[in-house]
Amino acid sequence: MCGIAGLIHRGKSSDVGSEMTSMLTALKHRGPDSTGFAVYGEPNAGDYVMRLKVAEQEDMASGYDMKDKIDARIGEVEKRLAEHKASIKSKDAATPYAMRYVIAHDGDTEAMARYIEDVEGTEILSLGNALELIKDLGDANVVADNYGLRDFKGTHGIGHTRMATESDVDIRSAHPYWAFPYNDVAVVHNGQITNYWLKRRQMEQKGHRFMSSCDSELLAVYTADNLANGATLEDSLRSSIEEIDGVFTYLVATRDELGMAKDTMAAKPLVLYESDDMIAMASEEVAIRAILPQEIDTTDPYDEEIRVWKA
Amino acid sequence: MESMSVMAEDMGYDPRAGQTRDEIEGTTQEERARQLGMMSEQLKNRSMEVFFEVGEDENYVYPYAQLVDFNKRTELDCEGKPTTQVNKDIRALMEEGYGTIVLKNPRGMHSVGVGILNKLNLIVEGSIGYFGVGLIDGPNVRISGRVGWSCGENMMSGTVVIEKNAGSTFGAAMRGGDLVCKGSVGSRTGIDQKGGTIIVGGDTGAFSGFMMQRGRMVVCGNAGKNLGDSMYDGTIYVGGEIRDLGVDAVPAELTDLDKAWLTRKLTQYDLMPEKGVDHFTKIVAGKQLWNYDNLEPNEKKLIL
Numbered sequence: 045m046c047g048i049a050g051l052i053h054r055g056k057s058s059d060v061g062s063e064m065t066s067m068l069t070a071l072k073h074r075g076p077d078s079t080g081f082a083v084y085g086e087p088n089a090g091d092y093v094m095r096l097k098v099a100e101q102e103d104m105a106s107g108y109d110m111k112d113k114i115d116a117r118i119g120e121v122e123k124r125l126a127e128h129k130a131s132i133k134s135k136d137a138a139t140p141y142a143m144r145y146v147i148a149h150d151g152d153t154e155a156m157a158r159y160i161e162d163v164e165g166t167e168i169l170s171l172g173n174a175l176e177l178i179k180d181l182g183d184a185n186v187v188a189d190n191y192g193l194r195d196f197k198g199t200h201g202i203g204h205t206r207m208a209t210e211s212d213v214d215i216r217s218a219h220p221y222w223a224f225p226y227n228d229v230a231v232v233h234n235g236q237i238t239n240y241w242l243k244r245r246q247m248e249q250k251g252h253r254f255m256s257s258c259d260s261e262l263l264a265v266y267t268a269d270n271l272a273n274g275a276t277l278e279d280s281l282r283s284s285i286e287e288i289d290g291v292f293t294y295l296v297a298t299r300d301e302l303g304m305a306k307d308t309m310a311a312k313p314l315v316l317y318e319s320d321d322m323i324a325m326a327s328e329e330v331a332i333r334a335i336l337p338q339e340i341d342t343t344d345p346y347d348e349e350i351r352v353w354k355a
Numbered sequence: 356m357e358s359m360s361v362m363a364e365d366m367g368y369d370p371r372a373g374q375t376r377d378e379i380e381g382t383t384q385e386e387r388a389r390q391l392g393m394m395s396e397q398l399k400n401r402s403m404e405v406f407f408e409v410g411e412d413e414n415y416v417y418p419y420a421q422l423v424d425f426n427k428r429t430e431l432d433c434e435g436k437p438t439t440q441v442n443k444d445i446r447a448l449m450e451e452g453y454g455t456i457v458l459k460n461p462r463g464m465h466s467v468g469v470g471i472l473n474k475l476n477l478i479v480e481g482s483i484g485y486f487g488v489g490l491i492d493g494p495n496v497r498i499s500g501r502v503g504w505s506c507g508e509n510m511m512s513g514t515v516v517i518e519k520n521a522g523s524t525f526g527a528a529m530r531g532g533d534l535v536c537k538g539s540v541g542s543r544t545g546i547d548q549k550g551g552t553i554i555v556g557g558d559t560g561a562f563s564g565f566m567m568q569r570g571r572m573v574v575c576g577n578a579g580k581n582l583g584d585s586m587y588d589g590t591i592y593v594g595g596e597i598r599d600l601g602v603d604a605v606p607a608e609l610t611d612l613d614k615a616w617l618t619r620k621l622t623q624y625d626l627m628p629e630k631g632v633d634h635f636t637k638i639v640a641g642k643q644l645w646n647y648d649n650l651e652p653n654e655k656k657l658i659l
Binding site (some may be wrong): 308309310311313314328329330331332333334337340341342343344346347 | 484519542562
């Protein structure tokens with residue numbers, strides 16, 4: 045039982061960071077293990093925002109030389125960025141193991157990302173012009189405070205509170221998942237995917253990378269594969285209803301769109317609120333009420349329903 | 356049994372060794388059962404079975420039900436309170452004799468008003484979350500907003516009227532009373548329904564009436580796929596389109612009695628369609644799945 049939430053403001057920026065934090069705080073009881081946000085600000089023309097981790101939170105307590113190892117890994121990442129002619133415009137570290145770089149780069153971002161992920165313990169959490177993907181252990185308040193998310197302004201975002209059922213409690217298994225190598229595409233999921241291994245083997249044969257053994261990662265890879273083949277977000281969501289087995293409701297966000305899909309059994313919840321100004325959705329109504337105290341009309345999407353909204 | 360005990364004595368085996376016949380006859384059945392290690396669990400309070408006898412008015416209510424006055428009205432603000440506290444407050448107000456309680460600011464709170472085994476007018480101003488007013492036996496509930504999943508689950512009697520939409524598993528395992536949603540509901544409405552009436556003013560999702568055993572369900576709008584799948588008994592009326600029927604759910608003739616009942620119920624809740632009720636489709640169990648386990652494999656294939 046995980047909690048998912050999404051929010052999209054039509055045609056304007058708003059306090060997406062604090063709104064998503066409030067929504068996910070209200071969903072804490074659905075999963076206290078980890079919390080993640082994928083929020084979208086104003087697109088940064090030309091510059092990329094890259095978030096990565098060079099170690100797991102639990103690694104920090106595992107060895108006396110961990111700090112040295114992390115410093116070495118960060119040094120190696122920056123060396124490889126330079127090798128790909130990416131210039132670092134700014135660098136922040138919210139925690140000792142999670143970095144945020146703003147880089148200028150006009151080459152092959154996928155090749156650069158693969159090269160960087162070859163560094164031991166390193167995973168790129170997100171890469172894009174507008175996307176900021178933050179995920180860590182703890183509840184929404186802890187993660188939002190640690191990463192300074194509350195002041196973030198943007199058009200839309202998705203988030204997830206995780207109750208680990210089929211993989212470990214660590215950052216690599218936390219949501220959202222970036223749809224590597226597609227800039228600005230992120231996925232959150234609530235449910236279980238029963239043909240995970242079959243589809244994972246198919247995707248691996250096509251050259252896609254998996255960083256965890258969490259079934260939800262498949263949806264991000266699946267979406268990336270469809271986008272690579274020229275599908276629109278709506279096409280990808282629709283085909284997933286047929287091709288992915290199991291019970292699931294998931295949200296996908298791109299630079300200017302937000303989509304949802306619900307499986308054929310409609311076994312995982314989603315409550316939806318739509319108005320002229322905004323669309324909010326969450327596993328439970330209580331999350332929507334956390335940001336909209338006034339009386340509103342909400343609906344439950346039905347089985348096999350997919351929706352896509354523009355920011 | 357007599358022959359078995361004679362046989363046992365003939366074989367020199369006495370199953371009640373250690374006790375004389377007088378000692379055994381001097382004990383009650385309950386004492387003998389305890390000596391055999393049975394009835395080790397003490398059933399008390401709410402888990403104790405309550406028997407009702409016709410003619411004894413006081414036995415038609417639970418022994419711990421409160422005497423409330425419907426004209427005594429109060430408001431309860433849920434703002435900032437956990438669900439347990441809200442439900443305890445409702446109970447305390449009933450103990451004080453309040454028969455009409457208005458809940459303010461529920462804001463999607465889960466499990467509000469569960470387990471009310473009492474006469475009560477409960478008015479919810481706003482929307483509630485999961486498992487709202489489940490396991491109730493008696494109250495009349497009116498909710499001005501929306502309800503989440505599993506509203507009215509295991510409801511035994513009373514009336515629940517929701518003005519907006521409802522989530523999935525609406526009225527799951529319901530046993531009695533009227534559960535009414537004036538908007539649309541999610542999937543698996545009335546799953547395992549064992550009695551009572553579910554009325555939906557709008558549409559319902561997939562697997563509605565799944566494994567329904569008794570009772571009636573009325574859907575004024577459209578129904579999703581697998582309607583009435585594996586239903587054992589009961590009746591489903593649909594005013595709109597049915598995407599498809601589940602296994603063993605079959606259409607039946609809408610009789611004059613059905614129409615009269617539909618007219619009465621839908622008028623009662625202000626949901627009567629302008630064009631009347633003649634267009635409703637009636638769905639019942641084909642009863643081909645009855646005694647499914649006793650069928651031969653080839654017969655099972657014929658059904659499914």
